[in-house]
Amino acid sequence: MASLACADNSDSVFEEALHAARNDDWNGLAQAQKRLSDDHPLQAYLEFHRLRAALPDLSPQRVVEYGERYPDSPLPDDIRQHALVAYAKESRWRDVLKVYDRAPRGTELRCYYLRAQWENGDKGVLPQVRELWLSGSSRPSSCDPLFEAARDQGVIGEQEIWERLLLAFDQGATGLMSYLADMQSGADATAGEWLGRLHRDPERLRELPEGIGDERREQLLSAALRRLAYTDTVRARELFEQESANLGLKDPALRERAAERIAWYSTIRGIEENRQWLDGWLANNGSADTLDQRARRSVIEQRWDELPDWVARLPAAARDDSRWQYWLGRAAEENGDDEAARAHWGRAAGQRNFYGFLAAERLGQAPVFSNASPATDDSAPTQPGLARVALLREIDEPQLAWDEWNWMLWHSSEGQRRKLAQHALQQGWYDLVVQASIQARAWNVLAWRFPAAHRDLFVNAARRHDLDPWLSMAVARRESAFYPHARSPVGAQGLMQLMPGTARKVARDAGQTPPDARQVMDPDINVALGTRYLAELLERFNGNRVLALAAYNAGPHRVDDWLAEEEDAVPADVWIESIPFYETREYVQAVLTYRVLFQGLHGNREQLVLLRPDERGTPYSLAMMD
Structure with missing residues (x-):
């Protein structure tokens, strides 16, 4: 070194x-x-x-x-x-x-x-x-000169232009569609023009002219139905059932593609008008993702009698996962079979995740951590890059240090990665130790995956707002994996990933000078502002961490409408599973789970609670599903 x-x-x-x-x-x-x-x-x-x-x-x-x-x-x-x-x-x-x-x-x-x-x-x-x-x-x-050469050589011809048009259609890339349509000629030019029209108004599928050719006609019909599934799911199902075959859509694969999209949107939107068709079609069709959403729909609607049948259709790995074992337990409980409920929850409780911890609470058990020892020898890592990482961090060049670190990880054996992880932990390089744990696939070495990063910083910031420091630390772990200079694609910055506008507003509300872009990356400033913002959300939602975390991720304006009067309420676990945004749903589950892990690893392991009684008793609304 x-x-x-x-x-x-x-x-x-x-x-x-x-x-x-x-x-x-x-x-x-x-x-x-x-x-x-x-x-x-x-x-x-x-x-x-x-x-x-x-x-x-x-x-x-x-x-x-x-x-x-x-x-x-x-x-x-x-x-x-x-x-x-x-x-x-x-x-x-x-x-x-x-x-x-x-x-x-x-x-x-x-x-x-x-x-x-x-x-x-x-x-x-x-x-x-x-x-x-x-x-x-x-x-x-x-790439353009290569594409021109490939067209000159006949490697890219009318068929390849058409195939790319269909790909652009499915991605909604209308500009690319126009560009590609200008390359077409003859019957394909007509098909390309109609593909653009169908993207704008898919119900025009009944107006397709003669002369397009059977193959292109079927592809256009299937594409239009997939588009209509998004814009008007009920109408898409009606046309698929009543008219698609007569219009010329007979190819089994193209029919299945259209039906799969109609089934998907019928499921995630909970469209009752399509339910009979949906369940009939899913009896013999449907991807694993669509079947998963159909089982999830039974949870959202609390149709506990039908849930086991839908879970049974999922792949074995999904059925055995803590998520579905937990929900099978809930269904058994609601159906009056407490013994079966406890058996399902027992299988779920052995897994270290949100639903595993939730199942453990149902059973009155402590969560299972499955914590493993780092198990490295006493020799220190010897890669020359370590010296550069240390110096670059000292002179505040975190991106260069990050690049050096990742290069070392990519060019190291698993044993070397584990040594690097332990070295980073000893040096207090919290963002780097988390990254090393991922590269080493050390999923059970919780000391690496969940270090008590910037503990004093979080504790002091939380104390000022009467906030649980493990919660704000869990937010930082989920948001940035403790990388102070993290920047999201939408511009969120720092440990707790504050949007610049949010950081300025929180600072002004606190009577402080709004930070500039560089200051937001300072851990002291970022954690102080992020913790204050989290505390404001908790106050706004009466201390309810579920709602505050959903608001931290999706925005408080969305969550304001996600509450209900008592008679409209659903249980907390059902509400969390019902959050329509996958990212927010996963976010709430992850942060609550991480908080338990941080407290159990670095604080008081007694009375670890995933959901508090008041959070379980809050009247949550399914209005968000609209």
């Missing part, structure tokens, strides 16, 4: 050098590097930026040599990607193949690489181009 001895005196110098390199300040970089030792563990980062700035004129040999010099780093992969794009944009196709000997990951890079092969005379790449073409979403512009 590289020595850390130089770190104490050179951190600020390296930060100065890295800042200069990122901003192409080569004079500033040269001055800073004079004060750094040649063997500084992070020298590779400075050289990376010199190479990056020299592109596209940089010799590919320099790129190759850089990779040979730093074989234990993620940086050679990064500079190869930069070089590939730079060379491709300059049409230096031979140089592309000098820095890559196989197609890289990522569609844009792969298209550049395949084009380099094509430009260098390799005609065998066109079947791979056809695979890239067959996508319902748009492809990067780097």
